Amino acid sequence: MTTQLGIALLGAGRMAHVYGPKINAHPGLRLEVVYNHRIASAQRAVDLYGGRATEDLEDALKDPAVDAVVIATPTDTHVDYIETVARAGKPIYCEKPLDQTLDRVDRALTALEAHPVPFMLGFNRRFDPDNGALRTAVQNGDIGRLTMLMSWSREPAPPPIEYVRASGGYFVDATIHDIDLLCWIAGERPVEVHASGSCVFNPEIGAEGDFDLTMTTFRMPSGALVHINNSRACAYGFDQRLEAFGDDGMLQTINHRDDPLIRWDGRRTEAREPLKHFFLERYDQSFYNALDEFHRAIIEDRQPSATAQHGRDALAIALACQTSAKTRQFVCPDYGT
Template identity: 75%
Template sequence: MMGTIGIAVLGTGRMAHVYGPKINAHPGLRLEVVYNPRMSSAENAAARYGGRAMDDLGAVLGDPRVDAVVIATPTNTHLEYIDKAARAGKPIYCEKPLDHSLERVEQALTTLKTHPVPFMLGFNRRFDPDNLALRNAVQTGEIGRLTMVMSWSREPSPPPIGYVRASGGYFVDATIHDIDLLCWIAGEHPVEVQAAGSCMFDPEIGAQGDFDLTMTTLKMPSGALAHINNSRACSYGFDQRLEAFGDKGMVQTLNHRDDNLVRWNDRCTVARAPLRHFFLERYDQSFYNALDEFHAALTSGRAPSATAQDGQAALAIALACAKSAKTGQAVTPDYT
């Protein structure tokens, strides 16, 4: 593709409002269309971020000014939009997860095989500069042989219960980000998972049969272990840290802060204010970088680096974690 790439954003929810400004900020992308079957929602979003508001998907996909689509709709609609965009020959950037069901993910893979178009799954945390630097340190052997990789991912407060009901469960909704990230860092997928969960913060989440606090261990083919620590609540803010430990050293990422000054006085030592960021602020740059990767893939003719197969593997692992937490047994992910 030459020149700027015209993008149609499908959906007008929270993630669409993340991608709209990022598309506008990218010199190689152009926000051409904002789509929602409810025209008023499309018009409201287009008024904020530009582009033409449209409520006819067929017209959007048939528009020659639309070179590619960004699917930012609810997870249970992804398969429909992937099918229609692929049949129209439009490259696709799709929010994660691909779906909550491995069967439906398989349908998406079949569609993309039958109608091959460039496809990228929005595992944006791969494109965070700190996370990428840590992975590069592992990949270049800076810490020697990787033996352990760990992720702490804790949210400030539980989401609305309506969101929880439609989320697919905590492992599929949240842990899947850490799963993909740690597998990407390690360069392998686990042969076995062991997970535990409880509900310590919001009884309504427990009433849905879900968890708001989980611990997960992934055993890799190399023998390396990955540990994931998740919480739906955290009194001091959005806690996001990684650690990779090898036989020759260790590398870590730290939380981002508005105030990085360390204070020592007669009231405190090394005291700082609570973390104020949530994922939109903490990973702001990563969303731009992910779109930049999509643009680079389209303009160079190569495949994007975060694939539908990556989404399939992450979902298989997340579902195995959910099964392990329910049964108390170690589980082998179903990668078939």
């Protein structure tokens, strides 16, 4: 296989328009085909990013110019596409989560065991430079033994109610990013979780049985405690921070601003610019870095670092959080056998 890989992009929605430009920007990737069951949507993406449009998945997978596939379709289609693409023998990059239920995720794992192609799940926050630097420092022992790990993830405004209805719930839709990231940093997964949820910003979300404000704690096998603070609304922008506390010190990541300078003059003593508006802006580089990891793994003939099993673990934890918030009890995640 050459070092430049031809890509079939499945989907033409929001996330496909995230990955299209990143594929074009990467010197080792080449967009060959955009597939969507609505050919007009596929053609609109092709008009922007190149390649050719098709509404026939088999046509895309049989194209000899296609070396790998990026799945950027709605969550409830992921497992079916994973099964089909794995049977075709193509490496797969799939947007998170694998699915909203463990039974269907196990179907995907079974397909990948039967057809062991390289597979990567799009937990892009692992590939954010700030998050990666904090993990490296923790793993290197810069703060000694890790005892507490905390994240703040607050979104600018609640999503449309139609999105909430199809999301699988706040923990599965959003907290799952924090879950995967903090387990990756800590190098372990929780033995029990406790979560609390409320709905204070949009009563329509509460009417759907979901939350727009949550707090989650994990107890890790090492004894370390983890805290996740999530909000569907934040007046000052997209609030994304981490803190790692250990025997020998503390590490933090800070929010990104368009103007990173802290300004002191006769009118102000802090930066007044708003935070990066949302995940597309704040984590722009991470999507490119994630595709770079996918490319390097294929070229180096190894499995990518964010695996399907990591996706199952994160979903099991997210579902345990959901149960805990509704029952107000500690819950042990179902990690399977």
